[in-house]
Amino acid sequence: MILQVDIFEMFLMPFRLMYVAVKIPLVALSYLIVGTRKTVQAGKIVKGHLSRDLKCPQGHLQPADAVWECNCGFKRGGFVWKACPACHLQPSHVDCKECGLSIVNPAA
Ligand SMILES: [Zn+2]
Ligand SMILES: [Zn+2]
Numbered sequence: 001m002i003l004q005v006d007i008f009e010m011f012l013m014p015f016r017l018m019y020v021a022v023k024i025p026l027v028a029l030s031y032l033i034v035g036t037r038k039t040v041q042a043g044k045i046v047k048g049h050l051s052r053d054l055k056c057p058q059g060h061l062q063p064a065d066a067v068w069e070c071n072c073g074f075k076r077g078g079f080v081w082k083a084c085p086a087c088h089l090q091p092s093h094v095d096c097k098e099c100g101l102s103i104v105n106p107a108a
Contacts, residue, residue, distance in 0.1 A: 065079055
């Protein structure tokens with residue numbers, strides 16, 4: 001009985017090895033794909049943060065360096081997504097100066 005099991009195991013061994021040999025690259029590949037996606041997302045957020053222009057849903061472009069009014073009413077100049085000096089909150093969105101539509105903070 002024990003011998004039979006051993007032979008069966010020996011018979012299965014190459015298949016197990018093949019399974020592992022196939023599975024490891026697949027797992028590595030999936031990690032690579034997920035990692036790449038995360039890197040791309042992070043890159044987009046960084047790009048949105050570094051970009052000097054804002055685009056509203058209607059396509060109006062405006063400089064990110066301008067005068068902005070915070071939700072708390074504080075008005076300040078400078079980069080749009082900087083934290084407000086009065087309430088210390090980062091704006092989640094700002095309004096387009098042309099059409100009034102809101103532009104979302106890409107990092108929020
Ligand atoms: Zn504020
Ligand atoms: Zn607009």
